[in-house]
Amino acid sequence: MVASKKKRFNDTIKAESKDLDFYYADGTQALKKVNLAVYENKITALIGPSGCGKSTFLRSFNRMHDLYPGNRYDGQIILYPDNTNILAKKVDPIEVRMRISMVFQKPNPFPKSIYENVAYGLRVRGERNKHTLDDKVEEALKGASLWEEVKDRLYDLAFNLSGGQQQRLCIARALATEPEIMLFDEPTSALDPIATVNIEELMSELKEKLSILIVTHNMQQAARISDYTAYMYLGELVEHDLTDQIFTNPSKKETEDYITGKFG
């Protein structure tokens, strides 16, 4: 039902799903023919009630589902300018993850120092040069607005940071390898309001450099930070439009009900 009404916007498409179906190992279908584009240097927010498939959709973009045996994708996610279906069997999920990074709901720093957390992605890519590492770690921490707070204790264990700082560290970690798309899976749901504002401001800065796809439970957050919003329900994409449009004048009754709190 959505495919026929798919909209095209003026921005450049960075990646898009085409008729994406997803099945978990137990056979449940979590995504049904989802067609959704992520635009360059824009923030796309996915909203919808719990279990609607928005996280499943997000995690398809860096092949996270591959970690669990039995999961199955149908359809495509095309990454531009490569013009490649990143779900294809011949595509290496590791290469995909190097270009499409992810920040999780709960901050998940590694049991290492702040420095090593940020350097991790670079080391995984074989970077050994101390100067390059130092520079990139500093740059990434600055990019995640964390540098000023941690520059004097880079070798402290990452667990000693506060929740909000840990989440910014995870963003720095993802940023260090200069990804093209960054996926955020409810990045502020475990954080207090001040830390949330920090992360939101950070995302608005980050979109200058990359494309963002974010899953959020918080509709105000979607309204505040995103350029595009997509509303999903029961594994289907109900509506996808400019955020202003969705929140002021949604074209679907379901979307309106969800946004106004009549449902959800």
Next chain:
Amino acid sequence: MQDLVISPGLAKNFRRNFVEQIIEVGLLLSAVVAVFITSAIVYILVVEAIPFFQHVSLYDFLTDTVWTPNYSIKHYGIMALVSGTLTTTIIALIVAVPLGTITAIYLSEFASHKTRETIKPILELLVGVPTVVFGYFALMLVTPLIQKIYPDLTTFNMLGPGIVMGIMIVPYIASVSEDAMRAVPMAMREGAYAMGATRFQTAIRVIAPAATSGIVASYILAVSRAVGETMIVAIAAGQQPNFTFNPVESAATITAYIVSVALGDLEHGTVGYQSIFAAGLTLLIMTLFLNILGHWTRKKFSERY
């Protein structure tokens, strides 16, 4: 103000409280049994070792390197036994630590559910093999095999039993380390994979460090097991006390000495007989030290995640 009463329905139920107390005492008693037995062992070892130390000075005990309680010229240098214990233990660890850790990493991070469920029980079966069997395995199979490569090896040596002891403790390391690694939250793995890490990079750089405390605990468990192992070394290492750290020589460990005395080589009440308590005490102190070390490392490396 209204006078307050205790309504019968809310009054203390004596029968229930009584039963509760009986249960509590019963639980306490069972907990005390273990403590009591440990204390009794320590008490007997110390009491029986005191007459020994009246004959042999502590200085000689610790510095003499000859242990000949049944020769006419008697020497009681515990180091001759400690060296055997340490050498066989170190050989065992050289075998077991890499093998056990690699097995744990494979089972936790690489093996499919089915493979893991097949391999793990088989591995744990090794723990159930009587050590006498391992002893003969060392004497009749492993030593002759090594002799094919190194013909000068004597029939009784520390290398063969050391290796077999290593094989014996692999399941301890593999099983405990695997549990520790599998307890690392999935979020940590996802974080690493999301950075483009391979399975191996995730296992080595994220999961193993996160599970350090459990892995170290498994090593300590394995060391304690090796230090206390008796039958394998008694059968295959020879029972001649010999101050050496050379694995191709034969030697006796503390445990092998105790077992030979306990089998009746020495008369009751003699200094030689009392020496087994001193040897036992030494063993106890060694394992106690290892346990404290293990406890300390576990605390130091324990990760919050």
